[in-house]
Amino acid sequence: MNWTLEVVVVPVSDLDRAKAFYADRLGFTVDHDTAIGGLGRVVQLTPPGSGCSIVLGTGVVPEMPPGSVKGLQLVVPDLKRARAELVARGVAVTEIQVMGGTPSPDPHPLDNVGFVFLSDPDGNTWAIQQISNRA
Incomplete structure (x- = not known):
C-alpha cells in the first residue's frame, strides 16, 4: 500500500498576502x-512538479499560530538556477550553503549538500535542496 503526503497546512495571518x-x-x-460555508477561506497551492500541496488559511488549525511551521523542504535539480529565479522575483533567500559531507564530484557538486533558505511573510521557514537525480 502506498502512503502519500499530499497536503501540508501552513498557518498565516494574512491570506491574500500569503x-x-x-x-x-x-x-x-x-x-x-x-x-x-461562512467559516473562513482556504487557498491550496502546489509547487511546480510536486505531488504535495500546501493549504493556507486563517484559523484552519487553531493550535498552529501563523509562522509556526519550520523546516519545510523543496528539492530542485539546479540550486543556482532556482536561487536566481527567486532573487529575480524579489524573494529574500540566503546564499547557497553546503551542509554535510563532501559534495559529489562534477558535474553536480551541490547534489544532496547544497541548500538555500527562506521565510514567508509570517516566518514559516523553507529549505531548498539540490538533488539532480535520485538513486
Missing part, C-alpha cells in the same frame, strides 16, 4: 481559493 507570496514570488500554482 497567497501572493507563494503564487507570485515562489511560483506555486493556485489550485483553488475556497470559502468554507
Whole structure:
C-alpha cells in the first residue's frame, strides 16, 4: 500500500498576502481559493512538479499560530538556477550553503549538500535542496 503526503497546512495571518507570496514570488500554482460555508477561506497551492500541496488559511488549525511551521523542504535539480529565479522575483533567500559531507564530484557538486533558505511573510521557514537525480 502506498502512503502519500499530499497536503501540508501552513498557518498565516494574512491570506491574500500569503497567497501572493507563494503564487507570485515562489511560483506555486493556485489550485483553488475556497470559502468554507461562512467559516473562513482556504487557498491550496502546489509547487511546480510536486505531488504535495500546501493549504493556507486563517484559523484552519487553531493550535498552529501563523509562522509556526519550520523546516519545510523543496528539492530542485539546479540550486543556482532556482536561487536566481527567486532573487529575480524579489524573494529574500540566503546564499547557497553546503551542509554535510563532501559534495559529489562534477558535474553536480551541490547534489544532496547544497541548500538555500527562506521565510514567508509570517516566518514559516523553507529549505531548498539540490538533488539532480535520485538513486
